[in-house]
Amino acid sequence: xxxxxxxxxxxxxxxxxxxxxxxxxxxxxxxxxxxxxxxxxxxxxxxxxxxxxxxxxxxxxxxxxxxxxxxxxxxxxxxxxxxxxxxxxxxxxxxxxxxxxxxxxxxxxxxxxxxxxxxxxxxxxxxxxxxxxxxxxxxxxxxxxxxxxxxxxxxxxxxxxxxxxxxxxxxxxxxxxxxxxxxxxxxxxxxxxxxxxxxxxxx
Amino acid sequence: xxxxxxxxxxxxxxxxxxxxxxxxxxxxxxxxxxxxxxxxxxxxxxxxxxxxxxxxxxxxxxxxxxxxxxxxxxxxxxxxxxxxxxxxxxxxxxxxxxxxxxxxxxxxxxxxxxxxxxxxxxxxxxxxxxxxxxxxxxxxxxxxxxxxxxxxxxxxxxxxxxxxx
Numbered sequence: 001x002x003x004x005x006x007x008x009x010x011x012x013x014x015x016x017x018x019x020x021x022x023x024x025x026x027x028x029x030x031x032x033x034x035x036x037x038x039x040x041x042x043x044x045x046x047x048x049x050x051x052x053x054x055x056x057x058x059x060x061x062x063x064x065x066x067x068x069x070x071x072x073x074x075x076x077x078x079x080x081x082x083x084x085x086x087x088x089x090x091x092x093x094x095x096x097x098x099x100x101x102x103x104x105x106x107x108x109x110x111x112x113x114x115x116x117x118x119x120x121x122x123x124x125x126x127x128x129x130x131x132x133x134x135x136x137x138x139x140x141x142x143x144x145x146x147x148x149x150x151x152x153x154x155x156x157x158x159x160x161x162x163x164x165x166x167x168x169x170x171x172x173x174x175x176x177x178x179x180x181x182x183x184x185x186x187x188x189x190x191x192x193x194x195x196x197x198x199x200x201x202x203x
Numbered sequence: 204x205x206x207x208x209x210x211x212x213x214x215x216x217x218x219x220x221x222x223x224x225x226x227x228x229x230x231x232x233x234x235x236x237x238x239x240x241x242x243x244x245x246x247x248x249x250x251x252x253x254x255x256x257x258x259x260x261x262x263x264x265x266x267x268x269x270x271x272x273x274x275x276x277x278x279x280x281x282x283x284x285x286x287x288x289x290x291x292x293x294x295x296x297x298x299x300x301x302x303x304x305x306x307x308x309x310x311x312x313x314x315x316x317x318x319x320x321x322x323x324x325x326x327x328x329x330x331x332x333x334x335x336x337x338x339x340x341x342x343x344x345x346x347x348x349x350x351x352x353x354x355x356x357x358x359x360x361x362x363x364x365x366x367x368x
Binding site: 003004006007008009010011012013014015016017018019020024033044047048051052055069070071072073074075077078079080081082083084085086087088089090091092112113114115116117118119120121122123124125126128129131132136137140141144145146147148150155158164167168171172 | 206207208211233234235236251252253254256257258259260261262263264265266267268269272298299300301302303304305306307308309310311312313314315316317318319321322323324325326327328329330331332333334336337338339340341343344345
């Protein structure tokens with residue numbers, strides 16, 4: 001029951017914050033893809049950087065248990081899936097999980113977005129056997145690989161010789177630095193007129 | 204995925220069955236639900252679990268935020284301005300694009316075994332290679348949006364009237 005309570009609490013907070021930072025707004029998502037509104041990218045990089053740094057610091061000091069970690073297997077489907085996600089984001093202005101949060105903001109189009117997702121899930125389950133037979137889900141570099149070896153768990157590591165915790169903290173600090181250094185936009189905003197050609201070149 | 208599994212199980216009760224031999228205690232004739240020792244099958248059999256409840260709570264949290272902010276304007280709720288320019292006030296086109304788009308998004312998420320939250324945030328945080336590979340795919344797909352040929356930032360949107368500010 002405590003797990004369910006935590007899921008409710010964290011889920012609510014997560015959805016609330018996602019809405020507040022604009023992650024449920026198609027305008028900001030498409031601005032992110034156009035590089036004309038980068039606050040979401042800065043936020044995401046900052047979150048990953050801070051989380052990574054704190055988590056690995058916690059693991060080194062023994063505050064956190066490495067048994068709670070859980071990573072996914074890398075394969076061609078991960079790369080293809082990443083491509084497909086952004087194609088879908090760009091076309092609709094909605095993201096996957098965030099799209100469900102957007103549904104709560106009463107944008108009507110998002111309910112058709114959600115239905116499309118349900119249709120995809122229904123289509124994926126029976127097609128899974130065929131997808132797996134193509135080899136696209138065959139693991140790359142081994143099962144559940146991390147950059148460095150993390151003490152306390154047996155995930156294989158790509159880099160040897162450097163403790164995984166230090167790599168994690170280093171990567172985290174780099175992501176924080178990138179988040180801070182990124183400007184709010186790398187190109188101007190696009191505005192909608194009634195006439196005129198489109199021009200997306202940098203000002 | 205859990206929701207679809209639940210619906211499927213309602214239609215066909217043999218979709219998920221208790222199985223003492225399975226690691227999770229549940230199995231399914233569907234290969235996807237049955238993988239990892241029946242992990243997904245267990246979620247379908249017991250929907251009140253951390254993952255499913257988390258997603259429902261996420262929607263509730265966003266709803267609360269929207270409510271406190273006074274909601275979204277009626278016009279925006281039906282169709283945003285940029286879609287009006289492209290689809291001339293034809294909501295059905297917008298809804299069709301939205302449907303197909305999330306089909307692509309969710310199928311891609313299933314192929315990848317996770318979405319931006321699972322791969323970018325969670326896996327990259329743990330320095331998992333899968334997170335970096337996913338991000339590489341996302342960046343690759345995003346390149347057309349930085350091309351002047353796609354000034355709107357949308358593959359579908361080829362705006363007849365969009366200018367740079």
